[in-house]
Amino acid sequence: MLITQSFAPKSKVFSLLILLVSFINFNVSAQTRSVADFDKGWHFHLGDVSGAENPATKDADWRMLDLPHDWSIEGKFSKDNPATPEGGALPGGIGWYRKTFTEPASAKDKKVYIDFDGVYQKSTVWLNGHELGFRPNGYISFRYDLTPYLNFGGKNTIAVKVDNSVQPNSRWYSGSGIYRNVWLVTTSKLAIDHWGTYVTTPEVTERSAKVNLQLSIKLYEAAPSVLIKTTIYDAAGNTVSSTTINFVLKQILKDSIIRINQTFDVKNPRLWSVDHPYLYKVVTRLLSTGKIVDEYTTPIGIRYFNFDADKGFSLNGKPMKILGVCDHHDLGSLGAAVNTRALERQLQILKAMGCNGIRTSHNPPAPELLDLCDKMGFIVMDEAFDCWEWKKAKYDYHLYFKEWHKRDLEDQVLRDRNHPSVIIWSIGNEIPQQGDTSALRLAPELAGIVHSLDKTRPITTANDNPDTSNKIIKSGAIDLIGYNYHEFDYAKFHDRYPGKKFIATETTSGLETRGHYDMPSDSIMRWPTARDYKTRAKMNADHTVSAYDNVSPPWGSTHEETWKVMKKYDFLSGMFIWTGFDYLGEPTPYSWPSRSSYFGIIDLAGFPKDVYYMYQGEWTDKTVLHIFPHWNWEPGKTIDVWAYYNHADEVELFLNGKSLGVKKKEGDDLHVMWRVKYEPGTLKAISRKNGKVVLTSEIHTAGKPAKIELIADRKNIKADGKDLSFITVKILDKDGNVVPDADNLVNFKINGNAFIASVDNGLETDHDPFKANYRHAFNGLALAIIQSKEKPGSITFTASSKGLQGATVVLQAK
Numbered sequence: 001m002l003i004t005q006s007f008a009p010k011s012k013v014f015s016l017l018i019l020l021v022s023f024i025n026f027n028v029s030a031q032t033r034s035v036a037d038f039d040k041g042w043h044f045h046l047g048d049v050s051g052a053e054n055p056a057t058k059d060a061d062w063r064m065l066d067l068p069h070d071w072s073i074e075g076k077f078s079k080d081n082p083a084t085p086e087g088g089a090l091p092g093g094i095g096w097y098r099k100t101f102t103e104p105a106s107a108k109d110k111k112v113y114i115d116f117d118g119v120y121q122k123s124t125v126w127l128n129g130h131e132l133g134f135r136p137n138g139y140i141s142f143r144y145d146l147t148p149y150l151n152f153g154g155k156n157t158i159a160v161k162v163d164n165s166v167q168p169n170s171r172w173y174s175g176s177g178i179y180r181n182v183w184l185v186t187t188s189k190l191a192i193d194h195w196g197t198y199v200t201t202p203e204v205t206e207r208s209a210k211v212n213l214q215l216s217i218k219l220y221e222a223a224p225s226v227l228i229k230t231t232i233y234d235a236a237g238n239t240v241s242s243t244t245i246n247f248v249l250k251q252i253l254k255d256s257i258i259r260i261n262q263t264f265d266v267k268n269p270r271l272w273s274v275d276h277p278y279l280y281k282v283v284t285r286l287l288s289t290g291k292i293v294d295e296y297t298t299p300i301g302i303r304y305f306n307f308d309a310d311k312g313f314s315l316n317g318k319p320m321k322i323l324g325v326c327d328h329h330d331l332g333s334l335g336a337a338v339n340t341r342a343l344e345r346q347l348q349i350l351k352a353m354g355c356n357g358i359r360t361s362h363n364p365p366a367p368e369l370l371d372l373c374d375k376m377g378f379i380v381m382d383e384a385f386d387c388w389e390w391k392k393a394k395y396d397y398h399l400y401f402k403e404w405h406k407r408d409l410e411d412q413v414l415r416d417r418n419h420p421s422v423i424i425w426s427i428g429n430e431i432p433q434q435g436d437t438s439a440l441r442l443a444p445e446l447a448g449i450v451h452s453l454d455k456t457r458p459i460t461t462a463n464d465n466p467d468t469s470n471k472i473i474k475s476g477a478i479d480l481i482g483y484n485y486h487e488f489d490y491a492k493f494h495d496r497y498p499g500k501k502f503i504a505t506e507t508t509s510g511l512e513t514r515g516h517y518d519m520p521s522d523s524i525m526r527w528p529t530a531r532d533y534k535t536r537a538k539m540n541a542d543h544t545v546s547a548y549d550n551v552s553p554p555w556g557s558t559h560e561e562t563w564k565v566m567k568k569y570d571f572l573s574g575m576f577i578w579t580g581f582d583y584l585g586e587p588t589p590y591s592w593p594s595r596s597s598y599f600g601i602i603d604l605a606g607f608p609k610d611v612y613y614m615y616q617g618e619w620t621d622k623t624v625l626h627i628f629p630h631w632n633w634e635p636g637k638t639i640d641v642w643a644y645y646n647h648a649d650e651v652e653l654f655l656n657g658k659s660l661g662v663k664k665k666e667g668d669d670l671h672v673m674w675r676v677k678y679e680p681g682t683l684k685a686i687s688r689k690n691g692k693v694v695l696t697s698e699i700h701t702a703g704k705p706a707k708i709e710l711i712a713d714r715k716n717i718k719a720d721g722k723d724l725s726f727i728t729v730k731i732l733d734k735d736g737n738v739v740p741d742a743d744n745l746v747n748f749k750i751n752g753n754a755f756i757a758s759v760d761n762g763l764e765t766d767h768d769p770f771k772a773n774y775r776h777a778f779n780g781l782a783l784a785i786i787q788s789k790e791k792p793g794s795i796t797f798t799a800s801s802k803g804l805q806g807a808t809v810v811l812q813a814k
Contacts, residue, residue: 041066323354480573511598580600
């Protein structure tokens with residue numbers, strides 16, 4: 001046995017390295033750690049309340065709700081809201097949450113904590129009138145120890161004040177409130193500490209893997225010894241490796257942290273990858289005086305990766321590009337309130353496009369997102385800050401950076417470092433200080449904080465000025481040189497930074513409105529101004545942007561412009577497109593009445609824009625033939641018809657049975673185009689390879705709106721009060737064609753144990769509330785999101801509209 005230890009007065013932290021001591025077999029049938037969902041049954045009041053932290057304050061007339069909760073999404077859109085259209089044009093304010101609960105007397109010898117996954121923002125928490133703490137960062141997860149102030153066997157009152165009143169404090173929609181999950185955690189007084197495991201795989205081959213586990217064990221009271229048994233299980237629950245050690249605690253003082261390392265060998269490991277995201281789990285059990293006192297599970301994906309200056313990125317020894325997107329944290333019409341199914345749906349839509357990477361722009365994500373990325377196979381760039389000491393918005397995090405950045409960054413890394421999906425740490429996005437000498441001080445400090453807790457992943461920053469004047473890059477603190485935009489500089493990267501490694505931290509910023517098309521399509525426009533910022537563009541009076549992928553802001557590029565460069569060079573390790581989904585706020589190139597972005601490959605409601613299929617054809621093995629636009633135009637108007645296709649040599653286009661010619665992609669083309677004089681009827685495309693038909697695609701001229709069609713993404717949902725069914729609402733003509741300009745008002749009714757969580761249509765200028773039982777269609781589509789209650793049974797959802805044949809869909813909650 002080899003033990004090294006150091007003692008720090010007051011903190012009483014011991015560092016120990018223990019190699020294998022003994023193998024001991026024993027059975028355990030119980031565990032004392034409890035992690036309880038603490039989301040239900042909160043009282044909420046919008047507005048400040050004097051003395052609300054006092055348990056005696058009456059809250060019977062407050063609103064009852066379950067968390068997660070975002071009060072801003074329930075508000076009215078207005079250009080006068082202090083968040084401004086840049087922040088989503090929704091209200092902020094102050095909100096209070098209170099919950100009364102009973103902690104059993106049997107827990108008196110335990111430790112009881114409350115874990116908040118995220119509160120936006122400036123939260124203060126009290127228990128029974130005692131202030132537990134304050135956290136200004138709206139995205140960070142944190143814990144408080146309730147034990148000293150609990151009434152065991154009696155009533156207890158948690159009070160949380162959330163202050164999002166001083167605005168603008170964000171450059172995008174933030175949401176307001178306890179918008180992530182809350183947990184009540186009960187442990188023994190000898191237990192794994194908060195975020196107290198760290199698993200790494202320093203040696204991995206196809207035949208074997210070396211797994212290291214660092215444990216931080218919290219000892220709140222004296223104990224003679226602790227028996228530590230850790231077992232690695234495969235996905236089927238079979239034991240693949242196990243280690244047991246007995247550690248004597250007689251010389252260890254109470255209120256101490258013990259750090260122990262364990263090492264394991266895993267034979268013939270199944271490696272985690274984006275295509276096969278295989279997960280093991282590491283289960284650690286602590287026993288004292290013959291009884292199990294704690295059990296803690298850590299996920300593990302066994303994989304190895306490399307960034308090479310010349311060859312780019314490889315995962316498990318196989319070269320690949322990171323094909324990623326950036327996304328903000330809002331879930332469209334659901335707002336910032338996290339929901340696992342809504343996150344899963346977003347990832348499923350992206351996965352079907354061929355996306356394999358997520359950048360958590362520009363802040364730590366919800367834990368559920370990382371869990372899903374682990375399970376579904378996404379590479380994550382986990383980002384910490386949008387600013388350091390200098391502001392971007394008047395009241396943003398720069399006000400708290402000096403005091404809080406170390407604590408917040410440490411908490412982020414400790415929480416997220418066991419996720420196999422997390423491959424890159426980002427310590428900042430477009431930091432205003434990147435051109436200032438202060439970055440020479442701050443970048444190494446932040447990188448040092450990260451590397452003190454995790455040396456297995458590279459660090460980057462997302463730089464919008466990535467030339468050699470950039471002081472963050474000059475500091476040498478970052479492992480990957482991150483470029484935001486500047487795709488015209490990619491080819492000469494190694495001239496600028498010889499021997500360095502490249503990542504495109506943010507690219508593109510293409511602008512589109514789903515289903516809207518301006519002619520002609522074969523010229524690229526920069527909105528709102530030219531790239532030299534001297535010429536203001538003539539934009540659309542109705543605040544639309546053409547969906548032909550020919551518009552970008554002056555700092556960005558179209559999707560095709562960027563991808564043509566990215567796919568050309570091996571050393572370009574990957575990209576994160578701005579953005580996967582439209583998001584609330586930042587309505588570039590417009591402002592009010594626009595209130596959400598145009599950047600998404602997918603609109604706010606989750607409906608793909610046309611460029612989605614360009615990526616699907618380039619990034620997946622699926623056979624693609626996608627033609628657009630719709631085929632409802634003024635007679636005689638000249639229309640540009642585009643086709644995205646793959647697995648074929650050519651595409652032939654027909655209008656009402658007459659051939660309009662064969663087109664082939666040439667050079668680095670990513671689409672083909674025909675210029676067609678419109679006449680109503682049928683537009684048909686046929687792709688061929690070696691003369692044989694690969695795919696056929698048709699678009700028909702639609703008649704007047706006649707009926708509604710409802711398509712539920714899932715007809716069976718869990719009766720857990722949180723699961724969702726996303727119902728697409730289509731406005732069809734009598735022949736079943738989507739009417740491409742339909743904007744009918746659709747009313748919704750629901751019967752059964754569920755409710756309408758929100759509605760949407762993807763239109764960036766729609767000011768109707770998201771929390772409603774109606775929605776206008778936009779370009780033929782709308783969305784209703786149904787949320788289960790906690791009782792099983794049938795759920796009947798009906799859509800009706802004046803003059804249209806209605807529709808009904810039946811769901812089952814189980």
